[in-house]
Amino acid sequence: MAKTILIIEDEPLLGAELKRHFERVGWRVELAEQLGLARSKLFDKGLLPPVVLADMNLPDGNSLDLLEEVKQNKIVGEWIFLTGYGSVADSVRALRLGAYDFLEKPVDFERLDLVISGAMRSAIAQRRLYDQLETGSRHFTVESFIGRSSAAEQIRAILRKLIDTPISALIVSGETGTGKGVVTKILHYSGQRQDAPMVEVNCSALPKDLLESELFGHEAGSFTGAKGRRRGLFEQADGGTLFLDEIAEMPVDLQSKLLKALEEKKFRRVGGDREIQVDVQVIAATNRDLLTCIEEGLFRKDLYHRLSVYQLRVPPLRERVIDLEQLVPLFIAEFNAKSGKSVSVIGERVWEKLKAHSWPGNVRELRNVIERCVLFSDTNELPVQWLHLQPEIYAPEESVTVPGGSLSGPDAVTPDHQFIHVPLDGSMGLDEMDRFIICAALEQNQHNVTATARMLNTTRDTLRYRINKYDIQLPDGA
Ligand SMILES: Nc1ncnc2c1ncn2[C@@H]1O[C@H](COP(=O)(O)OP(=O)(O)OP(=O)(O)O)[C@@H](O)[C@H]1O
Numbered sequence: 001m002a003k004t005i006l007i008i009e010d011e012p013l014l015g016a017e018l019k020r021h022f023e024r025v026g027w028r029v030e031l032a033e034q035l036g037l038a039r040s041k042l043f044d045k046g047l048l049p050p051v052v053l054a055d056m057n058l059p060d061g062n063s064l065d066l067l068e069e070v071k072q073n074k075i076v077g078e079w080i081f082l083t084g085y086g087s088v089a090d091s092v093r094a095l096r097l098g099a100y101d102f103l104e105k106p107v108d109f110e111r112l113d114l115v116i117s118g119a120m121r122s123a124i125a126q127r128r129l130y131d132q133l134e135t136g137s138r139h140f141t142v143e144s145f146i147g148r149s150s151a152a153e154q155i156r157a158i159l160r161k162l163i164d165t166p167i168s169a170l171i172v173s174g175e176t177g178t179g180k181g182v183v184t185k186i187l188h189y190s191g192q193r194q195d196a197p198m199v200e201v202n203c204s205a206l207p208k209d210l211l212e213s214e215l216f217g218h219e220a221g222s223f224t225g226a227k228g229r230r231r232g233l234f235e236q237a238d239g240g241t242l243f244l245d246e247i248a249e250m251p252v253d254l255q256s257k258l259l260k261a262l263e264e265k266k267f268r269r270v271g272g273d274r275e276i277q278v279d280v281q282v283i284a285a286t287n288r289d290l291l292t293c294i295e296e297g298l299f300r301k302d303l304y305h306r307l308s309v310y311q312l313r314v315p316p317l318r319e320r321v322i323d324l325e326q327l328v329p330l331f332i333a334e335f336n337a338k339s340g341k342s343v344s345v346i347g348e349r350v351w352e353k354l355k356a357h358s359w360p361g362n363v364r365e366l367r368n369v370i371e372r373c374v375l376f377s378d379t380n381e382l383p384v385q386w387l388h389l390q391p392e393i394y395a396p397e398e399s400v401t402v403p404g405g406s407l408s409g410p411d412a413v414t415p416d417h418q419f420i421h422v423p424l425d426g427s428m429g430l431d432e433m434d435r436f437i438i439c440a441a442l443e444q445n446q447h448n449v450t451a452t453a454r455m456l457n458t459t460r461d462t463l464r465y466r467i468n469k470y471d472i473q474l475p476d477g478a
């Protein structure tokens with residue numbers, strides 16, 4: 001977004017000084033000495049400045065009137081007002097119109113720079129939301145959830161019901177890559193809140209303090225590094241949807257604050273006293289079992305109950321293999337379009353392999369596989385050699401116990417027990433997998449270390465070393 005600032009200021013000296021100041025630090029400056037001129041730049045010349053710095057009272061009117069017109073015309077940008085003698089009525093009106101900040105004259109340039117850079121950041125976020133609204137809403141209808149399995153049909157049927165229901169919160173659960181994000185976008189962009197923003201935050205991506213100020217905003221100087229006032233995502237999502245991805249990763253004390261905000265529909269910014277009213281629908285997504293998280297003390301039960309007005313589970317792809325028949329051509333078409341290739345034939349062997357795979361990364365994994373195949377194709381046929389599917393790696397959500405007849409989870413038991421299934425969703429570390437594989441192999445070999453070492457293609461000593469390292473208990477006599 002270009003760094004353009006519109007300055008509306010009728011005092012020639014101050015106007016010129018501000019212009020020089022901003023040009024020096026790399027801004028393109030448009031200066032208007034009267035409201036009429038500013039209005040014509042915005043409405044006739046199509047100027048779209050991310051930041052406007054306006055004197056409140058001008059010879060030809062009050063600049064709040066112009067802000068009001070701008071808001072009615074959905075022109076995106078942040079407005080900062082300069083006031084000589086601010087009246088309470090003006091400031092109340094400015095707040096109601098969504099002004100970003102006020103600065104008193106005479107201007108303190110250091111403070112001005114801080115406020116302007118905060119406003120620019122906010123304008124960028126605002127523009128992104130606006131663009132998303134413009135393009136996003138057309139893209140997500142109930143039919144965007146592709147698949148002809150009964151599970152997919154059921155999801156579409158539920159989505160149709162949910163988008164007609166004013167629901168304050170819901171949980172979308174499912175393994176990684178199953179389509180929780182898609183479902184959420186459908187709920188928002190086809191739902192009753194589609195004209196307002198959908199704001200998304202991944203709760204695992206930020207440390208607690210930042211997540212708190214991201215969600216609730218902060219007042220200037222409320223914590224080290226908090227420059228300027230900032231509106232949080234709750235405020236940005238007002239009227240729309242707040243999508244809390246990976247909700248299980250939210251720190252427990254922040255969960256309490258979230259619960260309070262949801263129950264009371266208002267909150268305070270970090271370091272602020274003023275209560276801010278909001279009306280947001282919260283969609284929380286998780287690939288963890290929240291009930292287990294509650295048992296482990298990682299998730300608040302009361303928040304769980306508040307969020308689970310409805311729970312939508314998106315099943316893993318391996319439970320709806322038939323959906324491949326629609327998803328594969330869809331992704332081929334997408335990557336044909338992106339790469340200029342024209343793959344149109346899917347051979348028998350490709351189908352067999354695709355259907356036999358257990359898709360631990362679900363639809364996202366499928367999309368990646370198809371992308372690779374389309375990019376590397378030399379003919380119009382999807383190349384089987386680029387599938388690179390590894391049938392021995394598999395990730396059922398109900399984590400697998402051990403092979404040897406006691407595997408759980410759909411499709412998990414392979415007839416000859418040659419395969420081991422481990423989750424690739426981050427829930428298991430490499431060492432844990434190593435331990436798990438060794439335990440499984442030991443069990444299959446009735447805890448005979450020599451036979452197990454042979455099966456794992458390693459030496460008895462290495463295996464012994466790892467058995468000790470992972471503290472694997474062998475039955476007496478083994
Ligand atoms: N039913 C579906 N129809 C069409 N595309 C889908 C469907 N399900 C998933 N996808 C596509 O698969 C990819 C992964 O989906 P998405 O990001 O929604 O998964 P997720 O469940 O949110 O994963 P994560 O837990 O990792 O965030 C996306 O590119 C999405 O567009």
Ligand SMILES: [Mg+2]
Pocket residue numbers: 180181245
């Ligand atoms: Mg997601």
